[in-house]
Amino acid sequence: MIPQSCVLVVVIPLIFSFLNLLFGWFRRGLCYPITLVALALSFLASLHTLNTVITSGTIHYYLGGWNPPWGIEYVVDHLNAFVLVIVSFVALLVAIYSKKSVEKELPEKIVYFYCLFLLQVTGFLGIVITGDLFNLYVFLEIASLAGYALIATGEDGAPFASFNYVIFGTIGACFYLLGVGYLYIVTGSLNIADLSQILPNLYHSKVVLVAFAFFLVGVSIKMALFPLHVWLPDAYTYAPSAVSALLAPLMTKVGAYIMIRIMFTVFEPYFSIELIPVTSILGWMAAGAIIFGAVMALAQIDLKRMLAYILVSEVGYITLGIGLANRNGLTGAILHILNDAFMMLALFLVVGAIMYRSGKREIPQLRYLHRKMPLTMAVFVIAALSVIGIPPTCGFFSKWYLILGAIDANKWVFVAVLLISSLLNVILFFRCIESAYLEPIAEHSSVGSELAITREESPLTMLIPILIAGAGIMSFGVLSGKIISTIIQFAIPIGF
Amino acid sequence: MFDFILSKYNYWIYVILMMIGFYAMIGKRNLVKKIIGMNLFQTAIILFFVSTAAKRGGTLPIIEHGHGHGAHAIEAAAYINPLPHVLMLTAIVVMVSTLGVALAIVIAIYRRHNTLEEDEILRQQK
Numbered sequence: 001m002i003p004q005s006c007v008l009v010v011v012i013p014l015i016f017s018f019l020n021l022l023f024g025w026f027r028r029g030l031c032y033p034i035t036l037v038a039l040a041l042s043f044l045a046s047l048h049t050l051n052t053v054i055t056s057g058t059i060h061y062y063l064g065g066w067n068p069p070w071g072i073e074y075v076v077d078h079l080n081a082f083v084l085v086i087v088s089f090v091a092l093l094v095a096i097y098s099k100k101s102v103e104k105e106l107p108e109k110i111v112y113f114y115c116l117f118l119l120q121v122t123g124f125l126g127i128v129i130t131g132d133l134f135n136l137y138v139f140l141e142i143a144s145l146a147g148y149a150l151i152a153t154g155e156d157g158a159p160f161a162s163f164n165y166v167i168f169g170t171i172g173a174c175f176y177l178l179g180v181g182y183l184y185i186v187t188g189s190l191n192i193a194d195l196s197q198i199l200p201n202l203y204h205s206k207v208v209l210v211a212f213a214f215f216l217v218g219v220s221i222k223m224a225l226f227p228l229h230v231w232l233p234d235a236y237t238y239a240p241s242a243v244s245a246l247l248a249p250l251m252t253k254v255g256a257y258i259m260i261r262i263m264f265t266v267f268e269p270y271f272s273i274e275l276i277p278v279t280s281i282l283g284w285m286a287a288g289a290i291i292f293g294a295v296m297a298l299a300q301i302d303l304k305r306m307l308a309y310i311l312v313s314e315v316g317y318i319t320l321g322i323g324l325a326n327r328n329g330l331t332g333a334i335l336h337i338l339n340d341a342f343m344m345l346a347l348f349l350v351v352g353a354i355m356y357r358s359g360k361r362e363i364p365q366l367r368y369l370h371r372k373m374p375l376t377m378a379v380f381v382i383a384a385l386s387v388i389g390i391p392p393t394c395g396f397f398s399k400w401y402l403i404l405g406a407i408d409a410n411k412w413v414f415v416a417v418l419l420i421s422s423l424l425n426v427i428l429f430f431r432c433i434e435s436a437y438l439e440p441i442a443e444h445s446s447v448g449s450e451l452a453i454t455r456e457e458s459p460l461t462m463l464i465p466i467l468i469a470g471a472g473i474m475s476f477g478v479l480s481g482k483i484i485s486t487i488i489q490f491a492i493p494i495g496f
Numbered sequence: 497m498f499d500f501i502l503s504k505y506n507y508w509i510y511v512i513l514m515m516i517g518f519y520a521m522i523g524k525r526n527l528v529k530k531i532i533g534m535n536l537f538q539t540a541i542i543l544f545f546v547s548t549a550a551k552r553g554g555t556l557p558i559i560e561h562g563h564g565h566g567a568h569a570i571e572a573a574a575y576i577n578p579l580p581h582v583l584m585l586t587a588i589v590v591m592v593s594t595l596g597v598a599l600a601i602v603i604a605i606y607r608r609h610n611t612l613e614e615d616e617i618l619r620q621q622k
Binding site for chain 1: 530538541580583587590593594597598602604605608609
């Protein structure tokens with residue numbers, strides 16, 4: 001056991017991000033391997049951390065040897081370690097994938113791209129690992145600032161989309177900071193574990209209520225919970241494909257993680273569920289997000305924009321699990337953090353690969369792709385089935401737990417919402433699959449030989465992450481029982 | 497009532513400043529005005545944090561000749577709280593970088609659209 005493993009998870013990408021800038025100055029080609037090494041090391045460290053947590057329980061790491069509540073403390077329990085592994089693994093896959101697409105889309109900015117990429121991952125990992133509310137704010141802003149810059153490098157509409165994201169993201173982060181300030185006024189502490197000890201005596205204080213409200217609104221903006229999602233579709237549509245593949249699976253999931261932490265660790269479940277009816281409000285907002293996201297996705301022709309709206313609806317699923325606030329619902333929510341990260345990763349990677357090969361991204365233009373890129377499209381179908389929720393894929397299991405949770409909570413409306421959204425997703429994805437697979441070939445082949453379909457699979461550096469993501473979707477589905485029994489059942493906050 | 501406002505005037509200024517900034521961020525159509533609003537919003541938060549640290553009659557949290565002579569009890573009420581100030585140092589750094597990123601993005605927008613009016617940009621995008 002390496003005692004520093006949990007701090008290495010964050011420090012390695014941070015240091016390598018600046019090494020990137022240094023070595024990139026001399027030779028651009030070095031950036032890609034440096035990034036891969038950093039993320040691979042970080043992934044190994046996070047795996048080691050998860051392993052340590054499973055065998056010997058929660059890890060407390062005091063930075064610089066200062067004891068909490070004065071110093072900053074990293075606390076890693078089952079929930080953290082689980083999300084850490086997801087974040088570092090997804091980031092590694094996207095980094096492998098990014099080689100070709102960055103060379104094509106941002107040929108002059110490779111050095112800065114990888115520098116920001118690693119900073120972005122540092123931000124995500126730091127948010128997840130820290131046990132200090134103010135430190136969390138700093139990491140949240142590191143992640144957001146890197147994200148703004150990365151999104152702004154995209155195609156034509158990207159700077160404006162990114163600007164809107166800056167405005168919304170800043171409001172979100174400032175609200176979060178105000179929440180921290182209000183809690184500090186009444187408790188005099190910033191440490192999460194310390195706060196959860198002090199706060200129960202102050203639950204009826206108005207200041208605590210205001211702080212809680214600021215936290216929730218701030219985090220909801222960051223995780224794009226309907227109706228605060230307006231920045232998301234534009235930003236993720238116009239971003240370079242490697243950037244949307246990194247941000248789409250992770251930013252929203254990390255936001256969901258912060259929400260779970262604040263509602264059930266900083267505050268006790270008793271406060272969030274019984275004292276103020278915030279979970280039921282969240283449940284209804286989530287139901288709105290699920291339906292709205294799916295309906296808006298139906299209206300899109302642009303494949304990437306459609307995925308962005310599906311992401312809005314997926315955020316709804318996770319929030320619904322939090323809003324149900326019972327054991328099954330939270331199991332579903334935490335499992336969905338894993339499943340949705342991989343589903344969104346696979347979908348955005350595939351769309352990026354399609355755009356790389358053909359430059360096309362509208363649904364009617366997808367035809368014959370199953371002949372040109374059979375493996376890529378196979379992964380697209382697997383991910384689509386998973387979003388719909390067909391049994392062997394992982395999407396089914398988290399939906400199953402969410403439905404069980406809704407039944408436990410006696411909220412039949414939410415069961416109906418979950419089923420309707422599955423039906424909407426069927427329509428959504430069969431539109432794409434129909435256009436890709438079922439377009440008759442005979443009528444076009446008579447036109448001329450220039451339409452002869454050649455096989456143009458995506459390049460190997462893109463194909464490997466896509467296949468791993470697809471395999472992940474299948475295997476997490478098969479192994480979901482094991483994941484729940486070894487990790488998630490301990491990750492559910494105390495009090496359920 | 498008047499007394500209530502006057503005795504906590506710094507918090508009232510924080511609220512008013514924040515609302516002005518918030519309005520500018522949401523309501524103004526010019527991108528640079530939005531950024532100015534964002535800056536006001538963030539500055540209001542700094543004011544809020546610094547206000548929470550202040551104490552009437554409090555002095556700097558430095559103990560004179562403290563080393564070795566620190567055995568006597570320290571009266572916390574006589575010193576202003578340094579921690580919010582330190583937090584704000586970090587927050588100021590974050591806010592400056594946000595401002596920098598926002599301004600850089602505005603330059604990129606201006607290069608592509610040749611305008612900073614939101615309506616005009618939206619019209620061009622259609």
